[in-house]
Amino acid sequence: MQKITPFLWFDDQAEEAARFYTSIFKNSKINAISHYGESGPRPAGMVMTVSFQLEGQEFTALNGGPEFKFNPAISLYVDCKTQAEVDFLWEKLCEGGRPDQCGWLTDRYGISWQIVPTTLTELLQDRDAEKAGRVMQAMLKMTKIDIAELQRIYAG
The missing domain is CATH 3.10.180.10 (2,3-Dihydroxybiphenyl 1,2-Dioxygenase, domain 1)
Incomplete structure (x- = not known):
């Protein structure tokens, strides 16, 4: 596991973006997808994070909301x-x-x-x-x- 992983904050496109990026770069894959539970802060069942690799580089995408761009x-x-x-x-x-x-x-x-x-x-x-x-x-x-x-x- 790499020591530093870029963590990308999306509104609600984390899975879509990860799938888009992994479709473009060779040696790339989705590692894991987690979902929000009943305790929020987003709706239960919504994708919370997506762990993925692009050319061996680990990334995490978060559906954190519209607060940051x-x-x-x-x-x-x-x-x-x-x-x-x-x-x-x-x-x-x-x-x-x-x-x-x-x-x-x-x-x-x-x-x-x-x-x-x-x-x-x-x-x-x-x-x-x-x-x-x-x-x-x-x-x-x-x-x-x-x-x-x-x-x-x-x-x-």
Whole structure:
């Protein structure tokens, strides 16, 4: 068991969100679902928590009520090996959500994601500050990250 587990507070979409996420990511599954009992604070029988895994990372989703909303101050970072993986995750997670800048998007539940190719990180860490700077400027103008375009700009 991992020591730290992200705990996501939803109004009443915890199970729906967990099923959505596990349908997108490989090596993912629902581990357990618990329900509220007679003592509340939500209606008896309503899903209370959903324990699930995405790519081996444990998460818990809670149907806690409408009091709190997600915001971009916390995001889920996904390291992608290929443009195909970036494209797939971007398309799926944007369904019902919205694209943001620099590889960020907000999904239909309000959770912020960073869909980032490994290549971007490598290019930004290049010892040649001029090349890394060109990549940074290009990335800042992108919504979904385009690996081929970054490599073209890097090459000069």
